[in-house]
Amino acid sequence: MAFDIAVVGIGCSFPGANCTESFLNLIKSDESHIVDVSAHARNEGSSYIPFKGVLHDAFLFDAELFGFSKGDAQILDPQHRIFFQTAYRALESAGYGNPKSIDKKVGVYASSGFSGYLFHHLSNSEEVRAKYDDLYIQLLNDKDFMATRFSYLMNFNGLSISVQCGCSSSLVGVHLAAQSLLLQECDVAVVGGSSISYPIYAGYTYSEDSIASRDGKISYHPSVFSFT
DSSP: OOOOOOOOOEEEEBTTBSSHHHHHHHHHHTOOOEEEOGGGOOSOOTTEEOEEEOOTTTTOOOTTTTTOOHHHHHHSOHHHHHHHHHHHHHHHHTTOSSGGGOOSOEEEEEEEOOOHIIIIIGGGOHHHHHHSOHHHHHHTTOGGGHHHHHHHHHTOOSOEEEOOBTBTHHHHHHHHHHHHHHTTSOSEEEEEEEEOOSSTTOOEEOOTTOSSOSSSSSSOOOEEEEEO
């Protein structure tokens, strides 16, 4: 028996584009949204490259929609925040006006980058560590928990899998989601990934033969997307 698989909803967030239409227009225009972040640098040295693609809305989050308190929302990794909202928009674009009430088995296949927010910010905050224990901070930041938390927040009861295999993570997630649909393990699959380096307005140090460029045109740029 053959089954058809279709992409019925898309959500995305890239530097210079926070929706699918603006992203397609950005590609057509061939414009660069790499910005100079030298104003945020502090004596970084001659090898420092002060350019980056920035998600200016990385810290904007509808905490109430997802049932977070203000304090917990501030602890949550920005990669998780943006993924939740982008995946929610993908479901809305698929015609699900209230994604939390989908009467189907929904699976989630999600990937996230290393939590620089935890490493560079939360671990150095005495105020945060005095209020939250290590396990709670880990649950709100570790990439292993992003897929399961989104499923929990949305009341989904399908498979919920964190897919982590380096740069191919999101593509492997698409493969696994397609398999899950073909095997009828779920009726709808949400698949996508998020990668936002922290600090948000920081460049990087260039070194010979590294994967990052000398002029900042090809480097660590954030992205978040989700398919339904």
